[in-house]
Amino acid sequence: MRSIRLAWLGLAAAVSAACGGSADPQAAAEDLATELCDLSFRCCTRGEVNFYLGHYVGPEDCADRLVNSASLSSNLVINLSMFENVAVFLPNLRALDQAVKDGRTKVDSDAVDACVEFLRGVQCNALEEEAEVCTPPEIIEDHPCDPSVMFRGNVSEGGRCTSVGFSFECAEGLACRASSPLGVEGACVAPGELGDYCFTDGECGEDLYCSQLDGTCQEPGQPGEVCAYADPDDPSPSPDSLLLRCDTGLSCDPVTDTCVAPCERGAACAVDLDCDAEAGLVCMLGRCDSPRSEGLPCAQDEHCQEGLLCLPSIAEPGVLACTAPRGLDESCIYRQHAECASGYCDPATNRCAASSQPGDLCPTALHEQCDGGYCDSTFIACASDDTCTGSGVCNTSLGRCEYYCVPERPDGQSCANGFECASGSCISGICRTLPLADGQECLDASQCESGYCGYGVPRVCDTLPLPNGTACLSGIECESGICFNGECTPGLTEGAPCGDVASPPCALELYCDPEESPPVCVPVLDTGEVCKGHYQCRGQCVVAFGRTVCDDTPPAGGMVCDGAGGAE
Secondary structure (H helix, E strand, C coil): CCCCCEEEEECCCCCCCCHHHCCCHHHHHHHHHHHHHHHHHHHCCHHHHHHHCCCCCCCCCHHHHHHHHHHHCCECCEEECCCCCEEEECECHHHHHHHHHCCCEEECHHHHHHHHHHHHHCCCCCCCCCCCCCCCCCCCCCCCCCHHHHEEECECCCCEECCCCCCCCECCCCEEECCHHHCCCEEEECCECCCCECCCHHHECCCCEEECCCCEEECCECCCCECEECCCCCCCCCHHHEEECECCCCEEECCCCEEECCECCCCECCCHHHECHHHCCEEECCEEECCECCCCECCCHHHECCCCEEEECCCCCCCEEEECCECCCCECCCCHHHHECCCCEECCCCEECCCECCCCECCCCCHHHECCEEEECCCCECCCHHHCCCCCCEECCCCEECCEEEECECCCCECCCHHHECCCCEECCEECCCCECCCCECCCHHHECCCCECCCCCCEECCCCECCCCECCCHHHECCCCEECCEECCCECCCCECCCCCCCCECCCEEEECCCCCCEEEECECCCCECCCHHHECCCEEEECCEEEECCCCCCCCCCCCCCCCCC
């Protein structure tokens, strides 16, 4: 489900000269409230309206209730978690009206009209396909419902003001600052301009920040411009250590010390999907980058170019860096065999050594000593070389045949252990290459391309979800969502008696109602419907507006406030 928020952090925005050029805050609030209510009742079900606004709110009184709240509260605070890119803030209407009459504030009618028009154009929610490639988030620089655009202050520098934290009363470029221990009212002051001294961001003007490089107000960096961390040598520094910052949505690449856009090389990331795969970028150490060359920092082998390994740096102890495999007689104490170009680390010396070919001896009994094979360490007693048909050498001091290298087996040949196979995998007595396709025998899910190994006899790879009648361990494996007695089942239908441990549970979207006699399966409650327990809801039974109601967990394949069955 999309993360969509309509935050009336206080109804906001436009209380001022609303539609038709009216400069009356009351009329503006009514126009805005009407649009917000129309949107809610057009897109949301009755239950969703109950959850977000309250059971007592109807289409005929919704706008009046919002305006009334704005008239009595310091500001209107309603959280509607449903629509995207909508944030409206409205201070107390009476105080705003007085500010307009006193000449401290004026309302931009055109800006209010633009906010109303924006609200009118907001669409109901709709499911979006999950992105398969990195997509930069949309950043709206100038929102049509920005209160600083709709409300224009007239008070000059040093004048009295009350809208602390905003500039509803102060002239453009000024901000209202106050200290509660000194009194209720504040004064309009000029925040720091570019290059002015500062300690914190709050001392700087809009669109500026306080650079900790030199303690002055600066503009955040744009793509390609310089940025800087406190430790220029740290390959994965904390964002808190930024001395020169980048603009919102950008990242500071610690390698190039420049601001970069999302998805690009150097951008901050958490998973590979945060990076441009088409450009060959993956997420490593919290930054998008292409596989790194020798000597550069890494956390795992996949961070390095082909043929390189992520190993402790000899030049910088304690630091992992992309490194060529170790040569003969070089130390291999960190990852032993995996470090060596030969594939074999001599355990007696902890140094890389030459490996043996099939037919050669492998006295250590280590499979890694054999190149293209494995070490046959079967104990065979002997007194002479003639007894040892495999190795041809009898270790008379130990009274056994010497161990020797045997060629690995190709797919399809019988095996007892994975080390015998060229693929490294012995599945059900046969050498196979992983991952396995659907229908092939498996021992666990990690062996399957689908990530699921069935529980039938024999076990075979399969793709979820499973049809009814298939062996299962959990409902999440089943197409029906229900696993009963080890088998996927559709569950009981609506109206069927339920609650008997010998019978399957109710089907999805149904629950067993214990208040019926006998208990029967009934539909789960929708968002906003009054509930007594979590078992009645898709999600949770929570408190909203004084009632315990089902939360806004959407049905499978759906979402809230999507226009299906509007509350009107």
